[in-house]
Amino acid sequence: MEKFKERGTSLRSFALVFVILAIVIVMTFASPVFMTSKNIINIIRQISINGIIAVGMTFVILTGGIDLSVGAVVAITSVIAGYLLEQGTYWLVACLAAVSISLVFGAFNGVMVAYVGFQPFIATLATVTMGSGIALAFSDGKPFTIKDEAFLAIGQGYVGAIPIPIILLVLVVAAGLIILKTTTFGRYVFAIGGNKNAAKLSGVRTKRVELMVYVISAFCAAIVGLILSARISSGQPTAGEGYELDAIAATAIGGTSMSGGVGSLTGTVFGFMILGLVTNSMNLLNINSFYQQIVKGILIVLAVFLDMYSKRMKK
Numbered sequence: 001m002e003k004f005k006e007r008g009t010s011l012r013s014f015a016l017v018f019v020i021l022a023i024v025i026v027m028t029f030a031s032p033v034f035m036t037s038k039n040i041i042n043i044i045r046q047i048s049i050n051g052i053i054a055v056g057m058t059f060v061i062l063t064g065g066i067d068l069s070v071g072a073v074v075a076i077t078s079v080i081a082g083y084l085l086e087q088g089t090y091w092l093v094a095c096l097a098a099v100s101i102s103l104v105f106g107a108f109n110g111v112m113v114a115y116v117g118f119q120p121f122i123a124t125l126a127t128v129t130m131g132s133g134i135a136l137a138f139s140d141g142k143p144f145t146i147k148d149e150a151f152l153a154i155g156q157g158y159v160g161a162i163p164i165p166i167i168l169l170v171l172v173v174a175a176g177l178i179i180l181k182t183t184t185f186g187r188y189v190f191a192i193g194g195n196k197n198a199a200k201l202s203g204v205r206t207k208r209v210e211l212m213v214y215v216i217s218a219f220c221a222a223i224v225g226l227i228l229s230a231r232i233s234s235g236q237p238t239a240g241e242g243y244e245l246d247a248i249a250a251t252a253i254g255g256t257s258m259s260g261g262v263g264s265l266t267g268t269v270f271g272f273m274i275l276g277l278v279t280n281s282m283n284l285l286n287i288n289s290f291y292q293q294i295v296k297g298i299l300i301v302l303a304v305f306l307d308m309y310s311k312r313m314k315k
Contacts, residue, residue: 043276048163048166055268062213076225082139085148143235151229168223193259246275254266
């Protein structure tokens with residue numbers, strides 16, 4: 001059975017790599033702008049935003065949960081960091097304060113799901129509603145202007161020729177891979193998604209692990225909140241709207257089962273790369289944004305269909 005799973009995962013990864021290469025080849029001929037350094041940097045910046053959130057989302061979905069609140073967490077992080085920076089707070093202190101407060105929302109999700117017994121959809125739906133309202137109320141619906149150059153470098157700066165957002169993405173992905181593949185916590189994440197009751201009977205502290213995956217998801221969203229604020233030079237109360245949908249899409253396309261227990265972070269990386277390339281390609285071809293949403297929806301349907309088909313094949 002394990003060999004079958006590994007073979008299925010490898011075939012899925014191969015298929016995703018093939019899709020990425022096909023998009024690159026087609027777009028190289030379809031648009032002379034596609035392979036320019038400027039466009040490549042633009043793709044990388046867009047991928048970094050969705051990619052970091054998708055890493056946290058993968059942890060949650062692997063346990064059989066879902067986190068709809070990541071967009072609200074992005075907004076909360078943005079307005080708190082923006083407010084503190086506008087008041088003259090040292091940029092690092094502002095970042096730590098914004099991230100710390102955002103983690104509270106992740107912990108709230110975890111407590112409601114793991115300890116109170118709420119369905120993940122309901123718990124995180126409540127959080128996104130409250131979080132969005134808090135961001136708007138705190139900022140009075142207005143953005144906070146950010147002028148701190150050290151902070152702005154998070155979203156606009158480079159290390160050599162590499163944009164800082166992509167460096168942060170690589171660090172987050174690397175940390176996620178290490179946690180899921182080499183640690184006991186990572187094995188527990190998969191165990192809970194596979195069979196929560198069996199994991200609990202075998203001694204896994206399921207409630208603690210579920211709590212932590214929502215905290216991890218909030219942490220990833222908070223990082224994106226800082227990147228986005230630095231990129232647009234303001235703390236926006238509406239930042240992050242719809243980001244949860246792209247993160248879920250990337251995770252599903254990457255092969256992580258929406259029922260939990262099956263998937264990989266490597267697949268998620270391929271998933272958000274495909275979404276980034278598709279979005280950029282359609283923009284270059286002047287395809288209406290309305291149709292872009294339709295394409296993303298079709299990709300999700302295909303990903304879930306493949307997941308269902310693979311499960312039937314295993315029976």
